[in-house]
Each structure stands twice: as C-alpha cells, then as structure tokens.
Amino acid sequence: MGNKHKWRTDLWIDWCPGCGNFGILNAEILALKELGLDPRKIVIVSGIGCSSRIPHYINVNGVHTLHGRGIPFALGIKLANPELTVIVHGGDGDLLGIGMGHLVALGRRNLDITVIIHNNGVYGLTKGQASPTLPRGLKTKALTKPNIQDAINPIAIALASGYTFIARSYAFNIRHLKEIIKRAVKHRGSALIDVLQPCVTYNDIYTRDYYEERIYILDQDTAWDPVVREPSEEEVARKLDQAWVKAMEWGDRIPIGVFYENPYIPTLEERISSEIPEYREKPPALQKICNEKGEPIITRDIFKILFRDKIIRVRNRYKS
Amino acid sequence: MVKEVLFLIGGPQGSGLETSGIVLTRALAEEGYYVISDREYHSNIRGRHSYTHVRVSVKPRYSLAFPVDLVVAMDAESIFTHFSDIKKDGFFVVDISSLEQSIDKIVSMDRLVRQRIKRKMELLGIRDDKAESVISFLREQDTEIIQLDFKNYLKKLADKYTISPRAISRYLSGIAIATVAGLLGIDMDSIVNGLRARLAGREALVKHNVYLISMVVEDIASEYGTPLKLDAPDPKTSDFIVATGNEIVAMGKIVGGLRVQTYYPITPAADESLYLEEKNVLKMNGEFIGGIVVFQTEDEIAALSSAIGAALAGARSSTSTSGPGFSLMVEALSWAGMNEVPVVITYYQRGGPSTGMPTRGAQSDLMFAIYAGHGEFARVVISSGDHLETFYDAIDAFNIAEKYQVPVIHLLDKFLANSIATIPIPDFSNIRIERGSIVSGAPDYKRFDKRNLVSPRAFLGSNAVMWHTGNEHDEYGHVSEDPLNRIDMYEKRIKKMALIDEELPLKKRISLYGSKNPRIILIGWGYTKNPVIDALPKLEEKYDIGYLHFRILVPFPKDYIHEVLNRAEIIIGVEHSYNVQIANLVTMHTGIKISHEIVKFTGRPIYENEIITAVKEIVENKRIRVVLTHGE
Numbered sequence: 001m002g003n004k005h006k007w008r009t010d011l012w013i014d015w016c017p018g019c020g021n022f023g024i025l026n027a028e029i030l031a032l033k034e035l036g037l038d039p040r041k042i043v044i045v046s047g048i049g050c051s052s053r054i055p056h057y058i059n060v061n062g063v064h065t066l067h068g069r070g071i072p073f074a075l076g077i078k079l080a081n082p083e084l085t086v087i088v089h090g091g092d093g094d095l096l097g098i099g100m101g102h103l104v105a106l107g108r109r110n111l112d113i114t115v116i117i118h119n120n121g122v123y124g125l126t127k128g129q130a131s132p133t134l135p136r137g138l139k140t141k142a143l144t145k146p147n148i149q150d151a152i153n154p155i156a157i158a159l160a161s162g163y164t165f166i167a168r169s170y171a172f173n174i175r176h177l178k179e180i181i182k183r184a185v186k187h188r189g190s191a192l193i194d195v196l197q198p199c200v201t202y203n204d205i206y207t208r209d210y211y212e213e214r215i216y217i218l219d220q221d222t223a224w225d226p227v228v229r230e231p232s233e234e235e236v237a238r239k240l241d242q243a244w245v246k247a248m249e250w251g252d253r254i255p256i257g258v259f260y261e262n263p264y265i266p267t268l269e270e271r272i273s274s275e276i277p278e279y280r281e282k283p284p285a286l287q288k289i290c291n292e293k294g295e296p297i298i299t300r301d302i303f304k305i306l307f308r309d310k311i312i313r314v315r316n317r318y319k320s
Numbered sequence: 321m322v323k324e325v326l327f328l329i330g331g332p333q334g335s336g337l338e339t340s341g342i343v344l345t346r347a348l349a350e351e352g353y354y355v356i357s358d359r360e361y362h363s364n365i366r367g368r369h370s371y372t373h374v375r376v377s378v379k380p381r382y383s384l385a386f387p388v389d390l391v392v393a394m395d396a397e398s399i400f401t402h403f404s405d406i407k408k409d410g411f412f413v414v415d416i417s418s419l420e421q422s423i424d425k426i427v428s429m430d431r432l433v434r435q436r437i438k439r440k441m442e443l444l445g446i447r448d449d450k451a452e453s454v455i456s457f458l459r460e461q462d463t464e465i466i467q468l469d470f471k472n473y474l475k476k477l478a479d480k481y482t483i484s485p486r487a488i489s490r491y492l493s494g495i496a497i498a499t500v501a502g503l504l505g506i507d508m509d510s511i512v513n514g515l516r517a518r519l520a521g522r523e524a525l526v527k528h529n530v531y532l533i534s535m536v537v538e539d540i541a542s543e544y545g546t547p548l549k550l551d552a553p554d555p556k557t558s559d560f561i562v563a564t565g566n567e568i569v570a571m572g573k574i575v576g577g578l579r580v581q582t583y584y585p586i587t588p589a590a591d592e593s594l595y596l597e598e599k600n601v602l603k604m605n606g607e608f609i610g611g612i613v614v615f616q617t618e619d620e621i622a623a624l625s626s627a628i629g630a631a632l633a634g635a636r637s638s639t640s641t642s643g644p645g646f647s648l649m650v651e652a653l654s655w656a657g658m659n660e661v662p663v664v665i666t667y668y669q670r671g672g673p674s675t676g677m678p679t680r681g682a683q684s685d686l687m688f689a690i691y692a693g694h695g696e697f698a699r700v701v702i703s704s705g706d707h708l709e710t711f712y713d714a715i716d717a718f719n720i721a722e723k724y725q726v727p728v729i730h731l732l733d734k735f736l737a738n739s740i741a742t743i744p745i746p747d748f749s750n751i752r753i754e755r756g757s758i759v760s761g762a763p764d765y766k767r768f769d770k771r772n773l774v775s776p777r778a779f780l781g782s783n784a785v786m787w788h789t790g791n792e793h794d795e796y797g798h799v800s801e802d803p804l805n806r807i808d809m810y811e812k813r814i815k816k817m818a819l820i821d822e823e824l825p826l827k828k829r830i831s832l833y834g835s836k837n838p839r840i841i842l843i844g845w846g847y848t849k850n851p852v853i854d855a856l857p858k859l860e861e862k863y864d865i866g867y868l869h870f871r872i873l874v875p876f877p878k879d880y881i882h883e884v885l886n887r888a889e890i891i892i893g894v895e896h897s898y899n900v901q902i903a904n905l906v907t908m909h910t911g912i913k914i915s916h917e918i919v920k921f922t923g924r925p926i927y928e929n930e931i932i933t934a935v936k937e938i939v940e941n942k943r944i945r946v947v948l949t950h951g952e
Binding site for chain 1 (some may be wrong): 582619742781799
C-alpha cells in the first residue's frame, strides 16, 4: 500500500478554521508516510473532544472511544496484538483530566505506544471551560471568572510516571512535530508528546502569537542531550535531573523538543514475553482456539492434564 | 445408614479454615463422596469469625442446610456463635481452653451479634455468660460434646519436630481436619493426598500435619469410633473436579478460548483472575498451544475498556468484577453495545448497595445487569445455577458474544464463587467454539455493513482499514447524525435481540424441575437453584410442585414462560434480594403477577431447610412473603 496510499479520508474536517488540530493532523500524516508503515497495521485511538475526531480524518484504523479512556482501549488492542502501531490522541481535558489515572498507569508499564496530547487549556467542544493545564488566575474568553484551580504540568507528570520518551512540540511547527512523532513512534516504550495547540475560538490567551514569541527549540542547543546513553543509575539520574529543570520552564521562554528518552527500560511486551515466550510470535489475537470443526483446542484429555491440580481420581475400593 | 453428613468448622479468619475446607473436600472426593463446601467470612484478613460449612453425601447434593451433625469450634467465639446450629444428637467439638471464656471477653465479636446471642442464652436459661455453660446446655440437649486439649496436641507436635511456639498456631487447621476425619472415618491416605495438594512442595508441613492428625484421629476413634461414617459412596464418575466457582469459570474460559483477561482486584471476583494467571501458558507435551494475557489494570473502567480493545483486535477477551466494579464499567459497556463488540463481563454479585457486605452473597443486581448503560442496545445476560452450568456458560458466553457481536454479562454470585463443589469432568462432545462471521477484510470494508444484522467482522490489523466510534455512525464507522442512517443503525443494533431470541435453544435458557404441569411453581435463577432443587423431592411428597430455573435472562423467553406460569396456581419467586427482581422481570414480559415471595438478604445463602419451611408457610398458612434469616 505504502506510497500510493491515500492517507487522508475524504471526510470534511469539522474543526474551527485556524484550529491547532490541523497542524497536528498534517504532521501526523507526514510522519506516518515517512515511517513507511502499513496503514492496515496502524491504529489511532482517541478519547472525546475536538482533538479526538482525528482518527476519522486519517486513512488508517481508527477507534474513537470514551472521554479519557483512549489509553485503556489502546492497551487492550496492543496487548492482544503487539505487532500493531498504536497512537493515542486526546485533549488536555481528556488525558490530563478525566483520564489522568490511565495516563499515569501507562507510564508504569512502558507499553510500546505513543500518546499525543492536544493541549489547548480549554474544553473546546463544551464551549470553553478551563482545562487542567490552564493556570490559576487566567480568564479565557468563555470563563465567567478567573480560573481558581492551578495548572498541572504534563511533562512533569510524564517524568514522574515513568514514560521513557517525553517531548513537547507546537501544533503549527509541523516539521518539528512530524519529527517528534516519528521519534516517538519508533521509540520502544511509552512515549508522550505534549503538543501546544492554540484554540482559536476559546483560548484568547494561549494564542498563536503568544506561543510564537516564547517558544524555543531545545534540540537547537547542541549541548542538549535528552537521551539516556547507558543504563547506569548515574546517567539516568543526570538525564532526569535536566529534564525536570526544563519541565518547570514556562513563561517568557517555553521549551519544545525531546525532554527525556530512555531506551533501556523493558517494554510491557518484553515483560509479558519473559513469561509467555511465544507472545510476540503468536499474539493472543492471532492464536487458534479451535479446529476446523469448531472443537476447542483444549480437548477433554488436555483439560485433564491442564487442570490436574483440581481433578481427583476416585478410589475404587468401594466398587464391588 | 448415613446418606449425608453436614458439618461446620468455625474459627478466626486466617487460622486455616480455608485449608481445612479444601483438604477435607479433596479427601472426601477421593473417597467418592459428593461435597459442597461454603465459606462464610468477614471483609477482614485476620481475626474475625469465619466458618466453613460442608455437606457430604452419597448422592449429588447442591446446597447447604442446617442444623448440622458436627460443629468443630476452634475458639470460644465459635461455641457462642454456632451452638444453635447443631442437631440435638450431633457432635460438638471444643477446645478445653475455650470453656473458661465469657462472651463479653471476646473482643472480635460484633457487638450486635454478642447482644443477640446473650439474649438468646438468657431465654434458653443458660446460667451465665461462659462458654462452659453453653456446653452444659448442649449436653443436656443430648449433644455429644467432644473436648479436646488443643494446646497439648500442639505441644506434642512442637516437641516432636522442634517447632517454635510462634509457628505452631498454623497447625490448628490440622486439628480441625483430624476431628472431621476421625468422626467420619476418612481414610488417612485421602487426607494425606489432600494435604499434599494444598501444601504443594512443603513436605515438612505435610509430615507435621500427618503426625498431628493421626494423633487426634486415634484419640477420637478410641473414644467415639466413627459415628458419622457414611454409607459406601456411589459416584457416577471416576474423576471429580474439586473447585470453587471462580476456578470453574476460569476453566470454562480457557476451554472457550479466552486470550485476554483484564481485571481490577475485587471480592469475590479476583480469585478467578488469579487462577487464570496460574494457567496462562497452555502447553501440551511441551508444545505451546496458547497463551493468555491476564492483566491487572488501574481500575474497572480500564479493565472493561481494554478488554474491549483486545476484542477489537480479535482476541476472545473478558473481565471479571463485582457490583462496585461493574458500576464503573457501565459507560464502556454502552460503547461495546454501540460498536457491537463481543466482550464478556463475568459479574459476581455481592451484598450491596455501595460497599454493602463485600464478602457476602446477593442476587440484587439482576435489573442492574439487564439495564445498565445509557441508550438502548442488545446484550445477553446469562446466569448459572451451579458449578457445572457455570463451566458450560462461560464457554457459551464467548460464543454468543462473537456470533452476535454483543456484550455478554455472565451474572454469578459470591455463593457460587467461593463454594467448592465436586463435579464430574464436563462432557466435551457438544462443546463447540462459534466465532460467528469473521472476514479478513479488503479495501472499502464496512465494519457496520447494514446488509446483515450481524456484519462480517474483521479484526484491527487485518487486511481492512476500519473505524469505530461511540458516536452514531455510518457503515464505515464514521460519525453521522443523519436521522435516517440513525434509524437503520439503531434498528440493526436492537433487532439483533430478536435474532438471538429466535436462535437460542430453549434448553439452554430455561429448565423446569419437578412435576411437568405443577400447581405450585417456584421461580428463580443463579444460586437459588441449589437449595430449591435439593428441597424439591421432599416438597413433591406433599405438593404438586416444580421449579422454573432461568439461565439466560436476556433475551427473555416470554412465550414459553407465559405458557408454563399461566397453568400454575401459586407462583413463588425465590431470590437473594428484597425485591425479587426476577418476579418483576417475569411480570414485565408476561403480564403474569408473581403472587408469592421467598427472599433472603442477610448475605448468607438460602438453605434447603429454609425452602421447605417457607413453601409450607405459603401453601398451608397462606403467607404471601417469607423472609429468610437463617445462618450466622
């Protein structure tokens, strides 16, 4: 399918004109194209919200799930068939609000999937309420009063949760975002990308101008190396330390780029393989469970061996 | 002629009662007897009162009953709690060190239980609050009291094998086993095999237990003989499966082709996943024949969501939970309905609402299982009455789910989950795996092709690209709010219900026990089957009576039910609930009002004896509703 594949579906995209999601959509399509993946083996999973419509616009498998639950759906898909490339999309309200528990749990597992947060500071589809990344004291367009809750920091959350690839990008720097997505997808383990994404309709603070005045690219500093180069504790601590410092930077200067990357942590798939060695070769979704006649592969004889711990042979001393 | 023996072992939680139950059940099964063994316990790790309640019989029996032939009271609390549970000429075993204790000194005892028992003791004229007085009372009632010196036995054991005083308490279960083994005359070889299975690999523990048990058995035999020795058994099988309901579900799921199980720990469901974890690598002669991913998620929302994800990828997948967990799953259930996903939820009911009584049983979630979820969609709700039914139903759940592409809820309860039963090896000749219409997909594949109620299903990762969404969608799975497409898709999802109703054979859905056209008919589902079936022969001696057992509750076979119930004069709904939800369900579907009710909502199972008395109350004393309360 490769090069001839039409990566966009022919659906009309119902985001507001100028929405940051367009940048993310374009960057993702470019990334998938350049990665040369089979579209049939890609699954884009999303939650609920403007951003979560994205699977319908890309001509690969799409699973548009429940608010906040993209990650657990993706977990099940990947557990059943680890050969699939799975990418989760969701907004900041979706992934960092209602779905935060799942986002943290994914970090602990290092499942080989990519999570892309469309971070715009508001709940767009419900008309602009404050999201978990909107700082206290700010009053975006649709709020009746300034926000009284503090913002959470997605990069810091990812670091604390154990993600092994953590990056931030900007929706309208398509080239940068595309490269970050490619690296994230290629990374073996849980990858999280926080994408700064202006909401043209409801966020009149974090606008395109706001970001473009402040953003700088981490990777442009040749001294910046976010990658853990050897699996020693010291090296990991060093790379985490510098990532924490950068994670806390917000205001006049906002860093984008890769904050942290650790290729040495075993993925969940590897952890499962250590127990079920045939796991990757014969993943759960592709195993045979019956013969042509529909008889289960666990026959009566196999059953008796498999469950011998619960089967008791009756002594026949009573039978006369 | 002893056809059956009922016994009860009481003691503090964490003192090895579960071990005693398992070892004895295995030993008795090896001897060829049918056993059902229930465990009643608090939501607590150590110290609160719990007991194992066992029925051993020559012929298959399914339920428990009171009073019992033998009580083994491992502590004073058990003496106070269970002294009314013994048959008048039964055997009551006590530790001499319990006798001095006064009921007020038993700190682990629930205050309300203490008050209630003290009042009872007063009414019975028991002279003071000491366990000794309770025992004297029993002795006057002709109960045989067997006083054992637990400490002395343990001391002999400790001396013989130099076991430290701190480690010695773990052998208490040996004394319980020995008492039962002695009075029932269980062969020592069977006991040893039971111990070996339970204490796998810990030969020293087995040796110590054997020494202890032999010592106690000898003393009992020399003084009392084997007064509870059962008649020779007549097993219809050469092999028994001896397992809990949780384990049976796991076995059924494995035979049924389960490949991904997700769960969040909850009582009384978690043991099923634990057993699946133990069995997750399927091998035959060293060759890999299957691997099951059993995965603990962060919550029940994730458990069902990821089970759905696994189903989309093509694995037979399920999750197991109880009421509080199912509450969290409901949004995802509705997504599964919207996306026609074959996923199985094994739902073990416990006492609600809220945390309720987490280690006690109930059947109060029938309507919840049937109606949970916003919007309307097809689902199937199966419930199993006993261990063997459970095995077949666990397989059928997957078949129905995949064949019709619907979520299936397998609704069980704590009674079944935690009780151990002896069942024959299931009949494999009719077991089939039915996966429904599966295709490998092609360009322009439509996951929700409207030409069939059940669209050919391709898996994620096959040759097709496809979409799923919780929104209303077109045939491709893209969002659409077109009103006419809405009608088509809505109907496609709902009309599957009628298709399932038409195709599911009646014998899988409903069974009628007892007389063919009964004048009196009991109706029930799930665990209720057991006490009712056991009581039926005795009831039939006096009445023209039958039992209608519901196994598949959705879809509901309304015509058949109408026909059967219309002929009956007295219809009695039996359920572990307050509202008899099955009665409401029947009325809803058939217009027939269920005139009488037998209910129990104490969290304890309905006992055979309770059914007999309750039916009598209704038929002879014209009672409309009988509330059962037996059991501590």
